[in-house]
Amino acid sequence: MKHSAWATAALAVSGIVVLAACGSSTSSASSSSSTSSSSSTSTSSAPAATGAKTLGCMVTDTGGINDRSFNASSWAGMQAAQAANSSISVKFSQSTSPSDYTPIINTFVSQKCNIIVTLGFAMGDATKAAATAAANASQKFSIVDFSYSPVLKNVDALVFNTVQDAFLGGYLAAGMTKTGKVATFGGIELPTVTIYMDGYWDGVQYYNTKHGTHVQVLGWNEQTQKGTFTGDFTNQTKGATVTNTFISEGADIIFPVAGNVGLGAAKAVQQADAAAGSQKVNMEWVDLDGCVSLPQYCKYFITSVEKGETLAVKTAVLAAAGGSFKGGNYIGTLANGGVALAPFHDFDSQVPALLKSELKQISTGIQNGSIQTPTKSPVSG
Numbered sequence: 001m002k003h004s005a006w007a008t009a010a011l012a013v014s015g016i017v018v019l020a021a022c023g024s025s026t027s028s029a030s031s032s033s034s035t036s037s038s039s040s041t042s043t044s045s046a047p048a049a050t051g052a053k054t055l056g057c058m059v060t061d062t063g064g065i066n067d068r069s070f071n072a073s074s075w076a077g078m079q080a081a082q083a084a085n086s087s088i089s090v091k092f093s094q095s096t097s098p099s100d101y102t103p104i105i106n107t108f109v110s111q112k113c114n115i116i117v118t119l120g121f122a123m124g125d126a127t128k129a130a131a132t133a134a135a136n137a138s139q140k141f142s143i144v145d146f147s148y149s150p151v152l153k154n155v156d157a158l159v160f161n162t163v164q165d166a167f168l169g170g171y172l173a174a175g176m177t178k179t180g181k182v183a184t185f186g187g188i189e190l191p192t193v194t195i196y197m198d199g200y201w202d203g204v205q206y207y208n209t210k211h212g213t214h215v216q217v218l219g220w221n222e223q224t225q226k227g228t229f230t231g232d233f234t235n236q237t238k239g240a241t242v243t244n245t246f247i248s249e250g251a252d253i254i255f256p257v258a259g260n261v262g263l264g265a266a267k268a269v270q271q272a273d274a275a276a277g278s279q280k281v282n283m284e285w286v287d288l289d290g291c292v293s294l295p296q297y298c299k300y301f302i303t304s305v306e307k308g309e310t311l312a313v314k315t316a317v318l319a320a321a322g323g324s325f326k327g328g329n330y331i332g333t334l335a336n337g338g339v340a341l342a343p344f345h346d347f348d349s350q351v352p353a354l355l356k357s358e359l360k361q362i363s364t365g366i367q368n369g370s371i372q373t374p375t376k377s378p379v380s381g
Contacts, residue, residue: 026328027156028319029312054321057113058092059104061120063233063259065092068293069286070259074119074144077313088321101126115140115320117313121192131155140325142316144309145192153327156316160307160332163199164366165339167373168359169284169305170203173253174215175355176302183218183251185228185242187258196257198222198374218251230261239264247272247281255284266297289342304342308332335367
């Protein structure tokens with residue numbers, strides 16, 4: 001995402017399993033309340049402010065900052081912090097495999113980064129090892145999509161209960177499908193991926209219960225925890241192949257939870273739209289507002305299931321620079337604006353007024369607890 005635009009954009013089927021990090025948010029990012037959000041080399045930095053006093057360093061996962069999704073959202077938060085405070089400069093280093101996590105973190109420690117931001121569930125152990133090393137007691141860290149119990153005083157952990165807005169996304173998809181089939185798939189099978197898929201699946205089932213319909217979900221079953229994954233966050237060809245399979249099976253709304261792989265899904269949807277006589281296929285994007293991050297595909301995005309990484313990361317970095325940093329666990333929810341559905345954009349006139357009203361009622365119900373969603377912890381360690 002370009003930081004000037006992206007940083008400004010932004011009856012249950014199964015029972016509740018409370019987030020291990022649950023409780024009041026305690027981190028320095030607790031005031032975060034909404035979502036917003038480039039280079040192929042492994043390391044890049046934005047121009048440093050003259051006399052910069054705070055260096056923020058980010059470790060991406062393998063998807064890289066151009067994934068228009070998870071990594072891009074956090075990088076936008078880093079850039080937004082720099083834009084908001086001229087004493088901050090930021091840079092990132094891209095992991096090419098999980099074996100890169102620890103070496104990159106250690107390099108950033110040696111470079112005296114004031115705050116090191118790590119991305120993804122898979123970096124939980126590497127981040128904890130660095131944060132708890134005796135020599136790093138004063139080193140500030142933040143991690144997205146992982147939390148610690150007990151909390152670590154020098155780690156600002158940022159997690160998001162995306163099952164809530166994904167539930168809304170599933171309900172919306174069930175209300176918009178013309179074929180009675182929708183689909184979702186993941187990149188790597190991680191809890192932070194499947195929690196989206198859980199919410200989506202349960203939202204469809206809730207719609208079926210309320211409307212007496214039988215909309216099917218291809219690619220995932222929340223009850224069995226079985227579904228479709230490409231095994232990575234980078235291979236767009238795999239994303240296109242999986243999406244074409246779903247389309248051939250009758251799905252007309254696709255929800256990829258796969259970072260860069262989802263770009264392949266968008267391309268497949270575009271090609272299906274262009275094919276003579278093909279069914280109309282649309283999508284929902286993940287993490288960021290797809291109409292902002294991928295405007296060329298906006299006509300296919302009914303909505304996006306967002307999480308507020310950008311603002312949460314920005315807040316953590318600003319806290320490190322401003323002396324208000326404190327470790328703890330921030331939990332983004334519908335109630336605090338940490339997760340949300342994006343605007344309908346081109347589909348605004350196509351989403352029925354009744355369906356919009358139902359989504360608002362469901363959102364309220366999730367927030368007050370009258371509608372329960374599966375809240376399995378994807379983020380604790």
